[in-house]
Amino acid sequence: MRQGYFVTGTDTGVGKTTISCALLRAFAAQGKKAVGMKPVVAGSENGRWHDVEQLIAASNINAAREYVNPYAFDPPVSPHIAARQAGVDIDLAVIQRAYQALSSQADIVIVEGAGGFLVPLNARQTGADLARALNLPVILVAGMRLGCLNHALLTAQAIHASGLPFAGWVANCIDPQMQVLEENIATLEQRLDGPLLGVVPFDLEMDVHIHESAGLLEL
Template sequence: MTKGYFITGTGTGVGKTLVSGALLHAFGARGRTTVGMKPVVAGCDNGQYMDVELLLAASTITAPREQVNPYALVPPIAPHIAARQSGIVIDIATINRACLELQKIADLVIVEGTGGFLVPLNEYQDGADMARILNLPVILVVGMQLGCLNHALLTAQVVRGTGLPLAGWVANRIDPQMAAFDENLLALEQRLNCPLVGVLPFEQNADAKTLSRLLDIAVLEQDQPHEH
């Protein structure tokens, strides 16, 4: 049985935190102990890192904050730049140790990546390197908007290039005016070659717990024999 999933997206602001929270609620509703992890957060709002707060709220168990979020950076910019400005070097080994500790206390750790899959984390490593060392199956959040087909297919190709399984994908409607939504959804279903876990509607104040009911996590469970 897998000890978690790594959540990546087609870019920044596509709903990774929302989907991570919804997955935590969905697995929690099935009786699994869950904990969210945001290894690197960049962007502090009124003294709070909202991504981290939302993951903590959606988890079924409480874990030390330094394990849930090893690196908290104030500026809402690329993490390697924010870290450099703060005099910090993001260390992937530190992130891996924190994840292993969380896996000891929870059935499932939902790890939310930062930005897109290849976002730089330090001078020579990126999000793909982090995912590879954590060695978790990947779930791709596709922000449904014009241009998402290329972003989704490129990301899926890079994920598979790391050797990690692409366990599934979630379509998140971030642009309510998106033309030909159904046709775009079908194009991705035909080309991503992994299960569609759910389609989330556009909502101004989306609630992860409510949206968790729209996720079919059973399709993820079926994929487990192929995992590391």
């Protein structure tokens, strides 16, 4: 069965790309053809978009870059602002067609959103609208740091309000100095209506931690 997941985060910089790549490698280890997609990226470094490059490297099939990444902008700002500055309107129909092209090549497509779930993409639509347009279950990456409880719970509310399945969440420990980490994770386990797919220690390779988590996802 061909399938996909939409990976979102509690904020920007919480590890969506790293988790997406770990999921891609995990599904590949299960013998599936897996490809990553970053529909919209903003923020290049020396003409390279590292999120996109990492997803391509973690995929086990070759796919046209125009499908993997339909929209790329140089400034590290909100996508709707970057697009407006470039004189471009982000069109969800273009992204849908790219996703369908990838789906025809792969067993699973891991779609990484930009920023948080409700980040504006154009004058009318957000990341939530994109996830709905692709009709994908959502995986939430919670960046474990001070304030993450509110961010994770609000994002989960937005996911449920979208009508999409909440496939689960990953606790990504991005702050090595975070106090009462275990208690925060336990609080989210109690309050989030979705399985904890994995706890990722700070600054460690994640493949070994995420392999078993991929088995929790319904494919």
